[in-house]
Amino acid sequence: MEKIIINGGKKLHGDVFINGMKNAALPIIFATILTGDKCVIENVPKVSDITMSFDILRAMGAKIKYLNETTVSIDTKNLEGGDSPFELVSKMRGSTYLLGAELARFHSSKVAFPGGCNFGTRPIDMHIKGFEALGATVSQDENYVYAEASNGLVGNHIYFDIVSVGATVNLMLAATLAEGQTILENAAREPHIVDLANFLNTCGADIKGAGTGIIKINGVPKLHGCVYDIIPDMIEAGSYMCAVAATGGEVNIKNVIPKHLEIISTKLIEMGVEIETYDDYLTVRSNGKLKPTNIQTLPYPGFPTDMHPQFSTLLAIADGESTVYETIWKNRFKYVYELEKMGASVMVNEPFAAFKGVEKLHGASVRSVDLRAGAAIVIAGLVADGTTEITDIFTIERGYLDIVGKLRELGADISKVYIDENAFA
Numbered sequence: 001m002e003k004i005i006i007n008g009g010k011k012l013h014g015d016v017f018i019n020g021m022k023n024a025a026l027p028i029i030f031a032t033i034l035t036g037d038k039c040v041i042e043n044v045p046k047v048s049d050i051t052m053s054f055d056i057l058r059a060m061g062a063k064i065k066y067l068n069e070t071t072v073s074i075d076t077k078n079l080e081g082g083d084s085p086f087e088l089v090s091k092m093r094g095s096t097y098l099l100g101a102e103l104a105r106f107h108s109s110k111v112a113f114p115g116g117c118n119f120g121t122r123p124i125d126m127h128i129k130g131f132e133a134l135g136a137t138v139s140q141d142e143n144y145v146y147a148e149a150s151n152g153l154v155g156n157h158i159y160f161d162i163v164s165v166g167a168t169v170n171l172m173l174a175a176t177l178a179e180g181q182t183i184l185e186n187a188a189r190e191p192h193i194v195d196l197a198n199f200l201n202t203c204g205a206d207i208k209g210a211g212t213g214i215i216k217i218n219g220v221p222k223l224h225g226c227v228y229d230i231i232p233d234m235i236e237a238g239s240y241m242c243a244v245a246a247t248g249g250e251v252n253i254k255n256v257i258p259k260h261l262e263i264i265s266t267k268l269i270e271m272g273v274e275i276e277t278y279d280d281y282l283t284v285r286s287n288g289k290l291k292p293t294n295i296q297t298l299p300y301p302g303f304p305t306d307m308h309p310q311f312s313t314l315l316a317i318a319d320g321e322s323t324v325y326e327t328i329w330k331n332r333f334k335y336v337y338e339l340e341k342m343g344a345s346v347m348v349n350e351p352f353a354a355f356k357g358v359e360k361l362h363g364a365s366v367r368s369v370d371l372r373a374g375a376a377i378v379i380a381g382l383v384a385d386g387t388t389e390i391t392d393i394f395t396i397e398r399g400y401l402d403i404v405g406k407l408r409e410l411g412a413d414i415s416k417v418y419i420d421e422n423a424f425a
Helices: 022-035 048-059 093-106 125-133 165-176 191-202 234-247 258-270 305-317 336-341 371-383 403-409
Strands: 002-007 012-017 038-042 063-066 072-075 108-112 137-140 144-148 157-159 181-185 206-208 214-218 227-229 249-254 274-277 281-286 294-296 321-325 346-349 352-356 365-367 387-391 413-418
Touching: 002 371, 012 234, 012 403, 022 038, 022 048, 022 093, 022 165, 022 191, 048 063, 048 072, 048 093, 093 108, 093 125, 093 144, 093 165, 125 137, 125 157, 125 165, 165 181, 165 191, 165 214, 191 206, 191 227, 234 249, 234 258, 234 281, 234 305, 234 371, 258 274, 258 281, 294 305, 305 321, 305 336, 305 352, 305 371, 336 346, 336 365, 336 371, 365 371, 371 387, 371 403, 371 413, 403 413
Parallel strands: 012 249, 038 227, 157 181, 294 321, 365 387
Antiparallel strands: 002 387, 002 413, 038 072, 063 072, 108 144, 137 144, 181 214, 206 214, 249 281, 274 281, 321 352, 346 352
16 A cells, blocks of 8 residues: 655745646547557656556557657557456546447447546446437446447437537547548537547548537548647646645746646636746746635636646635535535545535635645545645645546656655555554
């Protein structure tokens, strides 16, 4: 068992380099299935969700090789559909994208129900309705989803009842090789949707409108391999921005696309943080004294649900009362109990949470309940008096590459230690 130990109270100073976006890399990695060719993907973050996706593709027959720390060659020529390992697929949400990719290339798919962060049910009803609109027959049992389109997929007009990143990705994958045109209306607009479309177009697809609410996909008979560079991770960048805001100090957040961070920057400025914007980096400056604010999560370009927990740590120490209204996921406030152990004053009545800022948090033994909640607890540990010990850190490492090393370089007193589980026997 590993845990993170933080002695709080250190201001952060220096430069931090942001890695490629996990949420962009995962759909692109599974989209390589469509090419049946070799792709070279650059700026790939070496986090556990990514390495697990590679293990899934290897088990299906793909050849995967790291060319350097962030560049990976993926050859899916000999990959076989319907052969993904249950024990891996059931651990990660992104494995859902196997359904769209396999349907498009092999006209059939068998995929275990996906796992990932546990903050409520994450149904794939809209994915299934979309596949059926393209001509597939879909069924399921307690463990697997099965999809079949023996005569191939045919384009259609699909309207999403609610904005869904996962359903948008899966239908983009499925429609890329379908016959005719597919129109996705009320589609997700996130930067990683645009990145996926750019990757597929580089491979020979014909996709227009990504980044807007209407995406038009003209099916093509075949794709080819390419070399492609993943966009920087806006959520990783936002997490470090929040860390600086909480502790005080001055940090350059490097390798970012500032436009992707506009709503995060706006909220931090509202709380009293200074932010200077340049072409590909931001300078974040804070004295650690924060004003209260109210947050409502919304689909992009609104405030991202994946930044809500990190901002909650800021609200817990802001000078006044604040609220969070979570509109995307149910049961996402499980981390609040951990913040309360550290002295936070929070009242949850889902989908709302009310924060009454306290002067100081204090160190405690806490756990990471999911990926972004883990980042929030790390930030709380950085600003708290005393020592904080965080367990279940595997959830954090699903999406943050070397978070301990990066924070230590910025001046934090933070370390990762191994604890022999037998010692507790």
